[in-house]
Amino acid sequence: MSPSRRRYRGQFLSEHMTGSLTSVSAHAFALRSYLGAARISIDAVTGGGAAEVHLAHFAQTSFAFVTVPRVALTWHRTQDSRGRAAILVARRGEFRLVSDVPAVVHGASAALITPGDAPVQIETTSDEVELIYVSIAASLLSSELGALAERVERGPLSFRQVAPIYGFIRALTEPASAGPEDPRAELATPAEAMATSLAGILGHGVSGDEGVLSRLFAFLDTHYGDAGLTLGSVATRLGSSPRTLQAALTRAGSTFTEELRRRRVRRVDSLRRSRPELRAEDLRIAAGFRSTSAMYRALRTYAESIPGPGDGSAARSDRYIAETEEKPHIAAMLVSGM
Structure with a gap:
C-alpha cells in the first residue's frame, strides 16, 4: 500500500x-x-x-x-x-x-x-x-x-x-x-x-504486571504495620481490584499474604536487633501482626530469609521466640517509626 x-x-x-x-x-x-x-x-x-x-x-x-x-x-x-x-x-x-x-x-x-x-x-x-x-x-x-x-x-x-x-x-x-x-x-x-x-x-524486559506490582510493593513497604490490611483494602487504596492484584502476584509466583508476612518478619528481625529489650507483644504491634501466635508462625515459616548465625534457621527462630517471652513487657514504649 x-x-x-x-x-x-x-x-x-x-x-x-x-x-x-x-x-x-x-x-x-x-x-x-x-x-x-x-x-x-x-x-x-x-x-x-x-x-x-x-x-x-x-x-x-x-x-x-x-x-x-x-x-x-x-x-x-x-x-x-x-x-x-x-x-x-x-x-x-x-x-x-x-x-x-x-x-x-x-x-x-x-x-x-x-x-x-x-x-x-x-x-x-x-x-x-x-x-x-x-x-x-x-x-x-x-x-x-x-x-x-x-x-x-x-x-x-x-x-x-x-x-x-x-x-x-x-x-x-x-x-x-x-x-x-x-x-x-x-x-x-x-x-x-x-x-x-x-x-x-x-519495552525490553518490561512485564505487563510490572507497574501493578511496583505500586503494590511500594505500598506494602510503607503500610505493612497496619494490622487491618487485606487484599481488598489495598486494592481500593491503589485504585485497582483484588483480582488484578492477585493475578499479577500469581504470575510472579507469590501471594498477597506472603508479601505482607515477609515485610513484617523483616521488621521484627530488625527490631530485635536494634531494640533487644522489646517483648513479643511489642514486636507484634510494631510489625502489624494480629496475634503473637501469627507472628511466631511467620517467623518459623520465613526463618530462612532472616540473616543470622550458622545454626539452623528453625532452631534460631524457636530460640528467639523463647527469649522474647522472658523479656519485660514494654508496649508503652512503642512509638511511630520505631
Missing part, C-alpha cells in the same frame, strides 16, 4: 496561544488540519521558533519527523485509540510525559505510550527539540506491553540503540521525488518491522 506523505512547516508564535496553532506559513491550515484529525491540540507555546513536521502513513504504522520549540500539547484519545500505541524518541532536546498513563518512559528522551483512551499530555522542555513520532497498531506490540497497566520508569535510553531506526524513519518521511509513483511505496513491510523493533527496544 502506498504511503501518504506530507510536509508541514510553520512558525510558532508565543502570543495568544490558547489551544490553537498560530502560523505565518502558507501551510498553516494543512498543519492545523492534520493536528485536528489526529486529535492533538497545542495548549501552550512558551518559546518562539520554527516547527517542521514530515509525515509518512501506512496501514499499520504512521511516522513523523518533528522539530518544535518549547510546547505543551494534548493527545485527546478516544475508544479508537485503544488500537494504537505511540512512541517518541528525541535526538535533540528533551520532553516529558505529563499524564500518568500506562507507558514505558526512558528519562526525558524516549517514551512508549501503550493503547488507551485517557488524554495524554506531553511537554517539550528545550528550546529546540528534534524527535521522531511513531503510531503503531496495538496488534504489533508484545503481549506484555499490550497488558501494561501502569507507568514504568526506566533509565535514559542510549541513542546508539535506536540510531539506525531513527535514521530510517527520518529518511522515510522525507518528501518523495517528483514522479507518477512514490519510489518508496513498497516500504510498508520494512517500516512495520522498524516500528515493531523500536517498540521492542523501549
Whole structure:
C-alpha cells in the first residue's frame, strides 16, 4: 500500500496561544488540519521558533519527523485509540510525559505510550527539540506491553540503540521525488518491522504486571504495620481490584499474604536487633501482626530469609521466640517509626 506523505512547516508564535496553532506559513491550515484529525491540540507555546513536521502513513504504522520549540500539547484519545500505541524518541532536546498513563518512559528522551483512551499530555522542555513520532497498531506490540497497566520508569535510553531506526524513519518521511509513483511505496513491510523493533527496544524486559506490582510493593513497604490490611483494602487504596492484584502476584509466583508476612518478619528481625529489650507483644504491634501466635508462625515459616548465625534457621527462630517471652513487657514504649 502506498504511503501518504506530507510536509508541514510553520512558525510558532508565543502570543495568544490558547489551544490553537498560530502560523505565518502558507501551510498553516494543512498543519492545523492534520493536528485536528489526529486529535492533538497545542495548549501552550512558551518559546518562539520554527516547527517542521514530515509525515509518512501506512496501514499499520504512521511516522513523523518533528522539530518544535518549547510546547505543551494534548493527545485527546478516544475508544479508537485503544488500537494504537505511540512512541517518541528525541535526538535533540528533551520532553516529558505529563499524564500518568500506562507507558514505558526512558528519562526525558524516549517514551512508549501503550493503547488507551485517557488524554495524554506531553511537554517539550528545550528550546529546540528534534524527535521522531511513531503510531503503531496495538496488534504489533508484545503481549506484555499490550497488558501494561501502569507507568514504568526506566533509565535514559542510549541513542546508539535506536540510531539506525531513527535514521530510517527520518529518511522515510522525507518528501518523495517528483514522479507518477512514490519510489518508496513498497516500504510498508520494512517500516512495520522498524516500528515493531523500536517498540521492542523501549519495552525490553518490561512485564505487563510490572507497574501493578511496583505500586503494590511500594505500598506494602510503607503500610505493612497496619494490622487491618487485606487484599481488598489495598486494592481500593491503589485504585485497582483484588483480582488484578492477585493475578499479577500469581504470575510472579507469590501471594498477597506472603508479601505482607515477609515485610513484617523483616521488621521484627530488625527490631530485635536494634531494640533487644522489646517483648513479643511489642514486636507484634510494631510489625502489624494480629496475634503473637501469627507472628511466631511467620517467623518459623520465613526463618530462612532472616540473616543470622550458622545454626539452623528453625532452631534460631524457636530460640528467639523463647527469649522474647522472658523479656519485660514494654508496649508503652512503642512509638511511630520505631
